[in-house]
Amino acid sequence: MVVTGGAGALGMAVVDRLARAGAEVHVPCFEAEVPPSLVDRPGVHATPAVDMADEAAASAYYESLKELWASVQLAGGFGMGGIAQTTFAQLEKLLSLNVATCFNACRAATLAIRRTGEGGRIVNVAAKPVLEASAGVNMAAYAASKSAVAGLTRALGHELAPEGIFVNAIAPSIIDTPANRAAMPDADFDAWPKVEELAEVIAALCAPGNAVVRGAIVPVYGRS
Numbered sequence: 001m002v003v004t005g006g007a008g009a010l011g012m013a014v015v016d017r018l019a020r021a022g023a024e025v026h027v028p029c030f031e032a033e034v035p036p037s038l039v040d041r042p043g044v045h046a047t048p049a050v051d052m053a054d055e056a057a058a059s060a061y062y063e064s065l066k067e068l069w070a071s072v073q074l075a076g077g078f079g080m081g082g083i084a085q086t087t088f089a090q091l092e093k094l095l096s097l098n099v100a101t102c103f104n105a106c107r108a109a110t111l112a113i114r115r116t117g118e119g120g121r122i123v124n125v126a127a128k129p130v131l132e133a134s135a136g137v138n139m140a141a142y143a144a145s146k147s148a149v150a151g152l153t154r155a156l157g158h159e160l161a162p163e164g165i166f167v168n169a170i171a172p173s174i175i176d177t178p179a180n181r182a183a184m185p186d187a188d189f190d191a192w193p194k195v196e197e198l199a200e201v202i203a204a205l206c207a208p209g210n211a212v213v214r215g216a217i218v219p220v221y222g223r224s
Helices: 009-020 055-063 088-116 140-159 178-183 195-206
Strands: 001-003 023-030 042-049 070-073 120-125 166-172 218-219
Touching: 001 009, 001 088, 009 195, 023 055, 042 088, 042 120, 055 088, 070 088, 070 195, 088 120, 088 140, 088 166, 140 166, 140 218, 166 195, 195 218
Parallel strands: 001 023, 001 070, 023 042, 070 120, 120 166, 166 218
Antiparallel strands: none
16 A cells, blocks of 8 residues: 555554554655654654645556556645635645645556556545535635545546545544644644544545445545
8 A cells, every 4th residue: 555645644654553453554755765664663654755735746656656556646635725815826735735746646556556457446635624614714725625635536536436446535633643733733733533543444444344335525524
C-alpha cells in the first residue's frame, strides 16, 4: 500500500494502522531526506524527494512498485481567508497541494493496480466544507480545492468500479493534531476526531472486505 503525506500526524496513524494489519507500506516523502519518524519502522518503506504534485515524479514512483493493492492520498495543505483577502496565487497553491497531488497519485495508482489485475482500493481526503457549505466560511480557496478532490473521487468511484478498484474519500472536520491544538487553544479538543479513529475508517475502506462502498465521501466529524 502507498500512503502519501505519511509523515504527518494523520499519516503516521494510517501508516502504523496499515503496518499492524500486515501491509507493506510505501511512503513517498516530499522532503529531501526521510523524516526521522519514518526511519526503521517495521513494514514501512519511505522514499525521499518525491513531489506528488509533479506528474512525472508521481508516475515514476508508482511504476517502481512491484505490485499495489491500495493508495491513500493524505498529502495536502490548508489555507484560511475570506474571498476578499485570498489571492489567485493562494488558490493555485492549494490546487497544487490538494488537487494535483491527489490526481497524480490516483492516476499512477490506477495504472499500478491494473498491473496486478486483482482490483484494489484508493482513498482520498476531502473536507467537511464539501458536505456542509457553512463549514467553508472564510476558507473558500481551501473548500474549492477539496471539492475538486471530492468530485474526482466520485467520478473515479464509478469509472473504476467495473475493474474492482473501489475509490472513496473521507471528509474530516478539524482533526485533533498538535498543530490544530496550538492554533485553536480554546477549542473543545475532545469533540475533534482523533487521527487513530480516522485511520480505522481509512483501513476499513482499503480492506478487501470492503466489497460495496465506492464513490463515497464519508463524513468523519467526531462530535464536532
